[in-house]
Amino acid sequence: MTGRGTRTIRVDTLARVEGEGSLYIKLVGERVADVKLKIYEPPRFFEAFLRGRHFSEAPDITSRICGICPVAYQMSAVHAIERALGVPIDPAVRLLRRLFYCGEWIESHTLHVYMLHAPDFLGYQDSIAMARDHRAVVEKALRLKKIGNRIVQLLGGREIHPISAAVGGFYKTPTKQQLRDLVDDLEWALEASLEAVRWTAGLQFPTFEQDYEFAALRHADEYPFNEGRLVSNRGLDIDAAEYEDHFVELQVKHSNALHSVVRGRGSYLVGPLARFNLNFDKLPEVARKAAIDAGLRPPVKNIFRSIVVRAVELVFACAEALRAIHEYQPPAAPRVEVHNRIGVGQAITEAPRGILYHRYALDENGLIVTAKIVPPTSQNQKRIEDDLREYAAQLVDWPIEEATWKCEQEVRSYDPCISCATHFLRVVVEREDVQD
């Protein structure tokens, strides 16, 4: 404890330890001998927890997997179950779900771009140190995030663990006026996002390009949220139902999270970079122009530039939210009636960090027989390790502290999830000198 006026006490306190991540890199001489990224993966627990529950509980239960992206879990859950049960979705509900997702993207991308990633490029230890010198930037981030939160709160029914999304629609849908009340804020947010693109484009990026396999949803008419085929730049073009034929999860000794790979090929990358590269032509004009003006054209192969791509996706999310609000006509009923039946359904939606796969098998009473959940961070995990093998090799001559910090920045470019995968990351770089 310290006296009045002194601003620090060290309590070594870790709140909300939702799983511990660690990164271990071993350098032998100038060679990267080993890279191990350990993350903790709660979805396995939830898969077991879901068994025997009624399908109507799945959106609520899975939304608790992640405090940052509960909407993503709800959306993948409702779509997978609706496919299992053959439920038709009202176009107005579909539009509202896109708006719901816009809110979550605005919240999540704002947090990462401004508070978690920007300090790396501006040379600050964290956003608090950054806020001392860039107060206006941080205040803007707070306001932007709040706008995303307003959307999620309105459609989700409450601020944490939204409860309104349901199999078949929503438990409650908003009025046109409730949505119109968001317009002024979103118009401001759109301008702020355009500024974010210009601001992030001016940062300095390490030279580090990799030959990634990008995987993202692709839809005929729109930048993807809830629908589309899963495609990649290596020729993949599949329905969600075929996901497990093409992607396999491998056990690795050093982590209790499974490593996802493309069968027969290896690691792949999901998230903003993959979406942008595979769907650039589907961005609204305002976002596409912002990207081009910022010098960003697909394919972007430098993961550090994902901060600019996230800002472009912020522009998209704000523009798309305004479009959805403009077009919205309340549905005849908030949700359609859904009946129990035996079935299996899979769905992929685009969480802020990338594709989120859910599969449910249901019995005749609507009870969940099996559930499978593959979150984006576990899909990127092997890709992060592959990146670090290359990236650490560039840093072998650097002082160990700086090399460690740079590697951590590389991991942070992926925005590894606070709850789905890891809360915090301990980095260990071990160096063994080789006798000549």
Next chain:
Amino acid sequence: MLIIGCGNRQRSDDGAGILVAERLRELGIEADMRIGEAVDLIEAWKGADDVIVIDTVVTGGPIGTVQVWDGRHQLASIRINASTHGLGVAEAIELAYVLDQLPVRLRVYGIEGRRFELGAEISPQVQRAVAEVVGRIIADLSAPHGRGRPNPLKAGW
């Protein structure tokens, strides 16, 4: 007075703050529940003069220990080495301080936790600590200096 319980009920002892908020609500006392993310917290207490935050902490002390910090003058420097997402209650306080968005009065109740596994029961010591914190907050609310107490900072004391 704004009371905010933070944490995750799915994560054993990490649910302590939420549990306190739930108990207070059962007793008819308004209490907010948050995951404890910094930006969200700053937004939650915006405009509030008198705020109590309850969160699980790990200080290495005996499980179930209750500590109270004055958030305005004793910034709990909850630093996580090489954090990727270390933006919790302590960061909310520090950030709010930098941005002049700290409530006039801010107290943080920290309940020492030990178990954070998914789906595990909350530890009995933490349950007892939850009851203790609920009692202390109620006492604070009903004391003459509780709700409606003249604010010393605003009054220029």
